[in-house]
Amino acid sequence: MELLAVSLRAYYADFTEAAAAENLTASQGKTLSVLRQGPAAMRVLARTLSCDASNITGIIDRLEKRGLVHREPSPTDRRVKNVVLTPEGERAVDAIRANMHATMAGLDALDDAERATLHDLLSRTFEAAAVTA
Amino acid sequence: MELLAVSLRAYYADFTEAAAAENLTASQGKTLSVLRQGPAAMRVLARTLSCDASNITGIIDRLEKRGLVHREPSPTDRRVKNVVLTPEGERAVDAIRANMHATMAGLDALDDAERATLHDLLSRTFEAAAVTA
DNA sequence: TATTGTTATACTCTATAACTATA
DNA sequence: TATAGTTATAGAGTATAACAATA
Numbered sequence: 001m002e003l004l005a006v007s008l009r010a011y012y013a014d015f016t017e018a019a020a021a022e023n024l025t026a027s028q029g030k031t032l033s034v035l036r037q038g039p040a041a042m043r044v045l046a047r048t049l050s051c052d053a054s055n056i057t058g059i060i061d062r063l064e065k066r067g068l069v070h071r072e073p074s075p076t077d078r079r080v081k082n083v084v085l086t087p088e089g090e091r092a093v094d095a096i097r098a099n100m101h102a103t104m105a106g107l108d109a110l111d112d113a114e115r116a117t118l119h120d121l122l123s124r125t126f127e128a129a130a131v132t133a
Numbered sequence: 134m135e136l137l138a139v140s141l142r143a144y145y146a147d148f149t150e151a152a153a154a155e156n157l158t159a160s161q162g163k164t165l166s167v168l169r170q171g172p173a174a175m176r177v178l179a180r181t182l183s184c185d186a187s188n189i190t191g192i193i194d195r196l197e198k199r200g201l202v203h204r205e206p207s208p209t210d211r212r213v214k215n216v217v218l219t220p221e222g223e224r225a226v227d228a229i230r231a232n233m234h235a236t237m238a239g240l241d242a243l244d245d246a247e248r249a250t251l252h253d254l255l256s257r258t259f260e261a262a263a264v265t266a
Numbered sequence: 267t268a269t270t271g272t273t274a275t276a277c278t279c280t281a282t283a284a285c286t287a288t289a
Numbered sequence: 290t291a292t293a294g295t296t297a298t299a300g301a302g303t304a305t306a307a308c309a310a311t312a
Binding site: 267268269270271272273274275276277278279280281282283284285286287288289 | 292294295297300305307309311
């Protein structure tokens, strides 16, 4: 339990730091992480990141201005815009993840399998902050 | 592990919600929680909450304007100001905590001892976000 | 000289409400 | 009518740099 508490504290701080190293805020890093799993509509992002849809507009605006994502119209519903990660966006996510893996590697008390389990738990907890019950 | 992940997600969301019920942001609730353990200098708060000292000025300004805390000069160092919880401030923290205990009580899979351990872990993880390693 | 707290500044995140264009 | 995305707005958090008072 103590190890987990320490790990969690370190994880949150390190994610923010790893994102900052890429000149990204935690919210931006989190958004890019979500998009790494595939394109998502604005509305879906809002639900996943559990914030109002109007916030996503601003967050995506800033990411798009930097060429990390781009909007493309949905072929099936002309109201919907899908947000897609650009190659630079993928590179940014991977850079953050590489940094996080270095953090995990620092937990000497764990073996590789435990480390993998813990990393999975932490990232799911962090990225899926929404409680959809 | 899965239970813990779910609990953590719920805890973060519920803390924010419990604070919002008292018309407080998560940062304000967190600050009050820290002060519940006793008065603290501005500089100490900044370190504990792992943010720049200049932010604390604003956070305490807003809490003081609402009568939840007040600044008092340190008797030993005239540069230092100690922030103290007022009775209303204590009431607010207790209201948040009562709400959180209700959340913990909802975890039916746990017995009382496990619940206490988990609550302690979660609150320490949440309140002490700083990694002083 | 170094430290404490503050101020000024600028940016990001956040929710609410009102709008448009679709469905 | 309802939904997706945007805009306008206002408040809160955040870091940086510069400052006065004190150590």
